[in-house]
Amino acid sequence: MSSILVTGGSGFIGSALVKALVRDGHAVRVLDDNSRGAPRRLQEVASDIEFIGGDIRDAAVVARAVKGVDEVHHLAFVNGTEYFYSAPELVLDVGVKGMINVIDACRSEGVGKLILASSSEVYQTPPSVPTDESAPLVVPDPTNPRYSYGGGKIISELMALNYGRKFFERVLIFRPHNVYGPDMGWEHVVPQFAQRVKAMSAAHPAGRLPFEMQGNGRQTRSFCHVDDLVAGVLVMRDRGEHLGIYHVGTLEEIEIADLASRIAAHGGREVELIEKPAPAGGTERRCPDIAKLAALGYEPKVTLAQGLGPTVDWYWANENLAPHR
Structure with a gap:
C-alpha cells in the first residue's frame, strides 16, 4: 500500500477519491485550505487520514505536505463557472502557483509519482464529438475571463508532461467530464437548476414553471457520476502508462433543456423554457471518447437516471448549506 497526498482533498472530487483510497488501504494525507472544500465531506474517514490545512500557493506548506509520501494526486484548483468570470485572476493564481509548488516539492522530496486532475475545458470547442484525448488544446480568446480555468489547466498539463519526462518515473493526467453527485458545490448546473426548481415551485404552486435558460437549451453535456469518476481514476492509476492522458466520463449525452425538465419532473413539475442570452465562450457539445480508459477496464455504471434523483x-x-449571497 502507498502513502498518498491528495491536494484539494476536501473538495467534491478530492474527497470522493480520498475515501476510495482509504478503503483500498492506502495511507492518505490531505492538503486543503477549505476555502471551497468542506470538512464534512471527509467526516467518515477523518480518523483514517492526516489533514494539513494550508494554501496550495504556499510553497512551504506544499513541501511539508509532500514530505514522506510515495505519490501525489494534485486536484487543488478553483472550479465553478461563475468563478471563471468573476475571479479569473484567482483561478490562475491558484492553478499556476499550485502546479509549480507541487512539482518543486515532488522534486525536492524525491517523489516520482504524480497524478494530475485536468479538465474537459482544455479543448473549449472540440473539433469532433465524442472527443478523444488527441484533440488540440485551445484558448480561443485570451480576453474572455472564462478561459482562465481552461488556460490554467493547459499550463498544468504542459508542466506535468514536460517535467515528467525528466524528473518523474510516472505521471498520469485525467480529464473529468461534467462530474456530478451530492454535495458537489453550488456553482454548477445541476445544483443551480435544483435550487431554481424548488424556489419556483414554491412561488408557482400550479402550472408550468417559467425557467430561464442561457441560450436555447440545446447545448449538450455528458454527466459523469462521481462514483464512476473515482473508479476511472483508480483504473488509470493501476494500469495507465507514464505520461498518459485519459478521459473519464460517460457517453450519455443530454441537452441542458432536458436536464432542466428531468430535475423538474423529479419534483412532479414541468418547465416552460425561456431563452436568455448566453455568455460568450460556452461550448455547444461536450461528450468524451472514453475508449482509451475503457481499454484498461473502465466502464461507467451509474446512468443519469440513477444518479440525478439522489x-x-x-x-x-441541504439548502441550509448553500452560501449566502
Missing part, C-alpha cells in the same frame, strides 16, 4: 434530493434537503 443528487437533486441532497440539494433540496
